[in-house]
């Protein structure tokens with residue numbers, strides 16, 4: 001049976017508990033106010049739950065100054081590259097003056113052929129993220145890309161927004177049929193992929209990583225896809241302005257668009273003058289060894 005001392009202890013304990021409860025309420029209110037403040041400033045708009053607090057300041061990023069409608073995309077890829085450093089890439093690391101030009105959406109006819117002529121002339125090896133439907137249309141061009149020593153990557157079968165697909169559909173309906181076409185035509189089996197629009201859900205990144213894929217986005221957007229700013233001089237200026245060691249540059253084979261082809265000779269010459277070497281994505285990342293990845 002507790003004596004007076006026991007009763008005093010008990011009432012102290014109750015007092016402490018009440019105080020603790022009070023401070024929990026205060027803390028909860030503080031957090032709610034903070035969240036409300038951050039939401040009102042927009043800072044919490046894309047705040048990830050898994051954001052690392054110790055991200056190095058030289059972490060890979062998408063370096064362009066983005067128009068406001070692409071800022072949330074930029075925040076997402078900058079977060080994803082830190083969350084999945086083993087399988088999701090925007091650029092190579094280090095100080096070596098290497099740069100990887102990448103061309104999406106081909107093979108698509110005359111522009112791809114002209115682009116290959118230009119790259120051969122300049123002795124530049126690049127990386128082509130190709131689309132299954134286009135391979136069916138231009139199988140010979142796909143073979144030519146590979147035979148001239150460029151790297152191939154998988155850019156889906158039908159160019160959908162993969163955020164709207166299940167993980168199974170991404171793999172079974174988009175990546176694997178394209179991979180099969182690439183292997184049948186070239187004997188190569190690339191395990192690098194770039195999602196259309198650079199867009200993937202986190203859990204799809206995890207799923208594809210598990211399936212052995214490396215996901216390659218970019219650190220410099222040439223904006224050659226944007227008809228409001230894709231003259232040759234605008235493309236050139238953008239690429240040169242943001243160039244950095246390890247850069248992966250987003251460009252397009254661009255059927256019917258002239259800007260990219262016109263811009264390339266000056267981009268290549270200027271970057272060479274600055275001491276840059278042109279390499280493939282795998283070379284820059286050193287994830288698959290030099291050159292195309294074979295079966």
Ligand SMILES: [Zn+2]
Pocket residue numbers: 104105155159196197
């Ligand atoms: Zn694309």
